[in-house]
Amino acid sequence: MHDGARLIRLMDGVPRIVQDDWRMIDSAADWDGSPGAVLPLELALAQTERVRAAGRTGIWLAPADDPARAAGFFGSIALIGVHFPKFTDGRGYSTAVLLRTRHGWRGELRALGEVLQDQLYALRRVGFDSFALRADRDPVAALQAFATFSDVYQGSVEPPLPPFRRGSVAA
Amino acid sequence: MYRYTDFDQRMVNERVAQFRDQVARWKSGALSDDELRPLRLQNGLYVQRHAPMLRVAIPYGLLASQQLRALARIARTWDRGYGHFSTRQNIQFNWMKIEEVPDVLDALAAVQMHAIQTSGNCVRNITSDPFAGVAPDEAVDPRPYCELMRQWSTFHPEFSFLPRKFKVAFSACATEDRAATAMHDLGFYLRRDASGAVVADVVAGGGMGRTPVVGSIVRTGLAWRHLPTYTEALLRVYNRYGRRDNMYKARIKILVRALGVSAFAAEVDEEFAFLENGPGTATDAELARIGADFAPPPYRILEAEPAVLKEQIATDPGFARWYGRTVRKHRVAGYAAVTLSLKRSGIAPGDASAATLDALAQLAERFSFGELRVTHEQNVVLADVAEHELYDLWTAARPLGLATPNLGLLTDMICCPGGDFCALANAKSIPIAQAIQDRFDDLDYLHDLGEISLNISGCINSCGHHHVGNIGILGVDKQGAEFYQVTLGGVIGPDPARTAIGGVIGRAFAAAEVPAVVATILDIYVALRDPGERFIDTLSRVGLAPFKSAVYPIDQPAELENA
Numbered sequence: 245m246h247d248g249a250r251l252i253r254l255m256d257g258v259p260r261i262v263q264d265d266w267r268m269i270d271s272a273a274d275w276d277g278s279p280g281a282v283l284p285l286e287l288a289l290a291q292t293e294r295v296r297a298a299g300r301t302g303i304w305l306a307p308a309d310d311p312a313r314a315a316g317f318f319g320s321i322a323l324i325g326v327h328f329p330k331f332t333d334g335r336g337y338s339t340a341v342l343l344r345t346r347h348g349w350r351g352e353l354r355a356l357g358e359v360l361q362d363q364l365y366a367l368r369r370v371g372f373d374s375f376a377l378r379a380d381r382d383p384v385a386a387l388q389a390f391a392t393f394s395d396v397y398q399g400s401v402e403p404p405l406p407p408f409r410r411g412s413v414a415a
Numbered sequence: 416m417y418r419y420t421d422f423d424q425r426m427v428n429e430r431v432a433q434f435r436d437q438v439a440r441w442k443s444g445a446l447s448d449d450e451l452r453p454l455r456l457q458n459g460l461y462v463q464r465h466a467p468m469l470r471v472a473i474p475y476g477l478l479a480s481q482q483l484r485a486l487a488r489i490a491r492t493w494d495r496g497y498g499h500f501s502t503r504q505n506i507q508f509n510w511m512k513i514e515e516v517p518d519v520l521d522a523l524a525a526v527q528m529h530a531i532q533t534s535g536n537c538v539r540n541i542t543s544d545p546f547a548g549v550a551p552d553e554a555v556d557p558r559p560y561c562e563l564m565r566q567w568s569t570f571h572p573e574f575s576f577l578p579r580k581f582k583v584a585f586s587a588c589a590t591e592d593r594a595a596t597a598m599h600d601l602g603f604y605l606r607r608d609a610s611g612a613v614v615a616d617v618v619a620g621g622g623m624g625r626t627p628v629v630g631s632i633v634r635t636g637l638a639w640r641h642l643p644t645y646t647e648a649l650l651r652v653y654n655r656y657g658r659r660d661n662m663y664k665a666r667i668k669i670l671v672r673a674l675g676v677s678a679f680a681a682e683v684d685e686e687f688a689f690l691e692n693g694p695g696t697a698t699d700a701e702l703a704r705i706g707a708d709f710a711p712p713p714y715r716i717l718e719a720e721p722a723v724l725k726e727q728i729a730t731d732p733g734f735a736r737w738y739g740r741t742v743r744k745h746r747v748a749g750y751a752a753v754t755l756s757l758k759r760s761g762i763a764p765g766d767a768s769a770a771t772l773d774a775l776a777q778l779a780e781r782f783s784f785g786e787l788r789v790t791h792e793q794n795v796v797l798a799d800v801a802e803h804e805l806y807d808l809w810t811a812a813r814p815l816g817l818a819t820p821n822l823g824l825l826t827d828m829i830c831c832p833g834g835d836f837c838a839l840a841n842a843k844s845i846p847i848a849q850a851i852q853d854r855f856d857d858l859d860y861l862h863d864l865g866e867i868s869l870n871i872s873g874c875i876n877s878c879g880h881h882h883v884g885n886i887g888i889l890g891v892d893k894q895g896a897e898f899y900q901v902t903l904g905g906v907i908g909p910d911p912a913r914t915a916i917g918g919v920i921g922r923a924f925a926a927a928e929v930p931a932v933v934a935t936i937l938d939i940y941v942a943l944r945d946p947g948e949r950f951i952d953t954l955s956r957v958g959l960a961p962f963k964s965a966v967y968p969i970d971q972p973a974e975l976e977n978a
Contacts, residue, residue, distance in 0.1 A: 332576050338655050
């Protein structure tokens, strides 16, 4: 995975391009225990104490990872990543919903991997607030995706209420 | 029918703008073919054998006359002058240009139509009973519930990239399932509980394709207001645990079977427990808002079975035959629901020319409050015809070729577009349908045979629903040649327990053999039937054996080879 790339981050709900300083770690050999690393869930689970001692860290989940297993880290991490190996693999959307609703994760939730412009609107709706666009794509051009629709037909993480509970439905 | 609010119109318009931009980015090279594919599929656009095919949603089968006219205009302007009604209450245009599709979607949006989620691995167009709202035997009008769920499923952010397609159907009639509900990924049998409240028995894991499965009941008596949240729970379980390694094993039916029905249902219940009575729960006010659009049309006070109708039936045998075959009882006295057959010799089942679409619009306006329904059997229904005008309707429909009295009979075949159009097909299906129509064109014989369903699919994807035809015909590829496998005994029952998938009778046939094979099967039926016994009932009484031995008199080894 790429480091130090520009990414899109919601700031007070507004998508902005920011420079990223998190390092994505794929395996134990890549991590020396220093802060600023985003660790695979399995690695974090295997080195719980080291993670808690490392300062600013994050973890990332693969599509099949159960988000419930990440909940024990919430107090000691600053970021959760959800990896999309292919943009057509939709499991990460449910992972995000569960992290935000069932498990109550309030920190940064980042979409990683094959993250493309045409998925940004839905990714935001299920609770992602940062988006590491695939490295060959221009995040500036992708920003327009957040304005695709002016409203939504159903509640999810954002917004949580369906239109008929928000008074959006004009009779 | 449901009329778009400003909100709905805005959402559909924004969808068209989104797709226009996606097509432009694809043309410029900014989007790859692979990246565009799921996006265009979720706007109904397939790349087919000859040209891209656009599948337009007809939500739960309802069409207004101005929508029919728009479809006719689309057929003329952007296609080759006709459309094809599919088996899932959609209409397909076979000769589209990708670059022009955004304009077609604009033309659809102008009449409150769209092609949203008619393909792709998402929640597809929701289907239902074409006699909804007028059938005397329904427990409740399913259409407001269908619309509630159509809206809920539209652009659902969590479920746009499911393991595979996801089809939903509603039925609300205890004695007959006119939506093939048990053959869907998710189905709702609506009924009233002892207190009169509307509840759903939920069936999941049905489907056709190469592994045909009749769905299983996973929940009974679900209060209607939980339809969105229960579906969310079920889809979340499927989205997380459905197989993604093999597209042939990715439908929910495979997950339900792998876990077992009760374990699957328990998983869904566990998820639902977190959502039950939460903010996604539907409200009485929202159902009432939607339901207002399904208020009955301004029926007149009419005499039931007026004398003039009785006299017309008594004096005109052609009318009497059509009346007996295509006219159904209506919940309002003096009205009837009429099915216009789109099956006649020389026309591919489900095909309708632009002129036919315009003519249907005119018939709907003249006879049925400007509305019409399409059926999963690929016919169209005028649901609110005054009985004293039935003769006029018959007179007007006959020259249009829309009054063939073959509804429910052998030649009322379900048939997919097949190898003539579809890139997936192994074999052509339309010429088989034509050959059968040509061989069995004697209406007296057809009426004597009575109710029998014959369904044809050009490949195992089963768009022609061959698995549930009393007689099913499936196109298969044998060393590059087109052959046809025959199944017997498929049937759509009122519930999963009475729904069955047909059994293969033996080796496949060359195209030219198929009409004679069908004839042999019918001869055996006629020879063995008890008076008044339907084909499917004779078959279930005597079993497959007599049919097999008549169709394969000498080649038992060949039969074993394919057993």
